[in-house]
Amino acid sequence: MNYLAHFHLSHGHDDLLIGALLGDFVKGPLTGQRSKSLEQGILLHRKIDAFTDSHPIVKQAHLLFSPGYRRFAGIMTDVVFDHFLNRHWNDFHEQSLQQFSEQIYQLLSSNSHLTPPAKNMADVLEKYRLFEAYQHWQTVETALERIGLRIQRKNPLDSAANELKRFYPEMETTFLDFYPKLQQHVNDTRKGFLLSN
Template identity: 30%
Template sequence: MNYLGHAFLSFGDAEILTGNMIGDHVKGKLALEKFPEGIRKGLMLHRKIDSITDVHPAIQRAKVWFRQDYGLYSGAILDSLMDHFLANDPQFFPSSHDLLQFSEKTYNQLETQQAYFPETFKQYFPYMREHNWLYNYRTLQGMQRSLNGLARRAAHIPPIENAYKTFIGHYYQLAQCYYEFIDDIVKAVKIELNPNSL
């Protein structure tokens, strides 16, 4: 999952959301100690989500279509693509308005936690909000921008155009992989946040 997925899987808690969203920018156990407990919980949740995603059979199957061209970058590409299918999932976002409201609420919650942003996240959070990255995962044009952004951040990734072509060419198979995956990750996160929920 990418930013939308991590935001969604924070289930409305501002501190968990912050940790979940900045997770890629905080490395190692020692780095966790400077954060409040709720943000630490979000950081650990981010790592848990990533580890579950990486080994899920549906995600492993989806990576095959990208592995020849992109090797280890297949996982990062799939993270963005799963956000597209989440953004269009009527179970969670019945309309574009629902996704827009969720996106604005997420930005507002993050704004209250800016003191805890790592420098890299602090630098591009304004662009995330201004260009509404979370909402724009919903559209094909938004996905092109998302993949182009990944290409800018990953210096050695092969030309990203083929990833978009593969995404379109395998759209319905990728959607099926998403639907096989999403209920499992939602259940796993709910158990992680509330072990007594079963």
């Protein structure tokens, strides 16, 4: 899952939301260096990614792609799922996307627990209003191109948006089928967390 989905699934507790971003930047074992609820947010991020990557619905969708793209299918799916979450936002959240986004941007901008790379990413999210921007296909194209530039080995992500667009209806159906199952998995996981705000 990409940023909008991670924040949506972590909504309702500030430390889970901070962990949703830190999850991309904190690697290795969680050893109690941060508060328990922050580490639970990072753990939730990892569980979301693991559930998504291993789910049969998602793995079946990856088979749509040409062989040259399949190694990067997880990245492609993460990005396009944010596009579909944006497009279907009102089906999954009572708040408007604009209100939700503003709350997340404010939380991130005032938080002292972000590592410098995570803070840089938070600044990018707010500067370009990326949650809202994912309604536009150009944002999907740009996101994949930039990820491709950060990967040291040769990759096809500069053209991955074209590959995704070939299967736009199928990927949208995949998202709408899979996302409620992911929400249920997250709800079950969060029940095991003892959180207090």
